[in-house]
Amino acid sequence: MKYTFLPLIVLLLFSCSPNRPEIFKNQNTGGALGTSYTLTYLSDQPLDFQKEIDSVFDAVNRSLSTYIPNSDISKINRGDSTLVVDAMFRDVFGLSKEIYQKTDGYFDPTVGVLVDAWGFGPGEQMELDSVRIDSLLDFVGFDKVTLEDQNTIEKSHPDIHFDFNAIAKGYTIDRLALMMDHKNIQNYLLEVGGEVVAKGSNTIKEKQWVVGIEDPQMGETRKPKILITLKDRALASSGNYRKFRTDSITGNKYVHTIDPKTGFTKNANTLGVTTLANTCAKADAYATALMAMDLDAAIKLLMGQRELEAYIVYLDEKGEPQEFMTEGFKQLITE
Structure with a gap:
């Protein structure tokens, strides 16, 4: 599954235009959720x-x-079956169950034991082989957990x-957007670790909000591959090109995307996925699932639904970079 990584998104903002009533660009920056x-x-x-x-x-x-050791999710992971979860946990649990079912299990927040075992979580990293992974898969499967009527x-x-890290960041941005809505803010662009929610437009420049989707083949050189307009939508990205671990002894590279079906890290030909949805939590979760899927399965899922738009960068059989875009995504590309 997807965990904290450097943004795929480069935000493009604009300065004031002359001869306009003054509009203030308020901005808060900082660090949270292990990212900026x-x-x-x-x-x-x-x-x-602030x-x-x-x-x-x-x-x-x-x-x-x-x-956080005393968070609700940490207590539940340690075996507390009496804890009454709050509304946020219930929201994320419910959406996770929905997407788990729609992706045939490729989005699965019960992958936490594997995340720790591969060295991408707060728990103990393990020496893994096929036998050990097979035993850990007994503890993976969102159909093995239930939200009871008492909210336990x-x-x-x-x-x-x-491990809700593959949806919690997007959900957090949705909560920030809801806060802005309650403050009656009509135009905003909110970005946390590369995930984005945009509402209204850039009224300072009298243009739509524009975001750049970073080229996954540029390494540490951050250069937008394409630019798209974004209005009243959420965007999330997932990729393997920065977040990985290299074994100090064998030199093997392990990416952070874990296939919940096999238990192994997903060293596939998909380099990066960007999804658009009505909420960032949904976009976040689907971006993770599409990275975990084989390319053909990911495209089949996208072609069979209407709630998402997506952009996938991948390598073909010759190792050459290729792109797939849904029709709705193509319409958002701008110069």
Whole structure:
């Protein structure tokens, strides 16, 4: 599954145009969720929502962070079956179940034991072979967990560990967007670790918001591969080209995308996936699932639904870079 990695997205903002009523570009930047954020919101007066922004991050961490020992998810992972989960946990659990089913299990937040075993989580890294991985797969499967009527979590085995990192970042941006909506902000562009929610437009420049999708083959050189306009939509990306671990003894490279079907890391020909959806949590989760799938299965899923647009960069049989885009995504490309 997908975990914190450097952004695939380069945000493009604009300066003021002359002869216009003054519009203020309010911006908060910082670090949270193991990554960085840039939150831009436009208004007719200077504003600073830092206190509210920090509260959103804190609330999500208390519920969903596996890196905080006393968070709800950490307590549940340690075996607390009496804890009553909050609304955020219920939201993420419900959406995860939905996407787990729609992706035939390729999005699976119970992959936590494998994330730790491969060295990408807070738990103990293990020496892995096919036998050990097969035994760990007994503790993977979202159909093995249930949200009870009392809002407690039932697991079929105590060693099942949740890891919502492949959806929690997107969900956090949705919560930040909801906060902006409650503040009656009509135009904003919110980015956390490369995931984006855009509302309205860039009224300073009288243009739509524009984001650049980074070329996954440029390594540490950050250069947009394409630019797209974004309005009243969410965007999330997943890729293997930066987040990986190299074994110090064997030199083997292990990417952070884990196939929940096999338990192995997914060294596939898909380099990066960008998805658009009505919420960032949904875009985030589907980007992860599409990375875990074989390319043909990912394209088949995209062609069989209407709620997502997507862009995939992959290598063909000759090792040459190729692209796949849904028709709706193509219409958003701009210069």
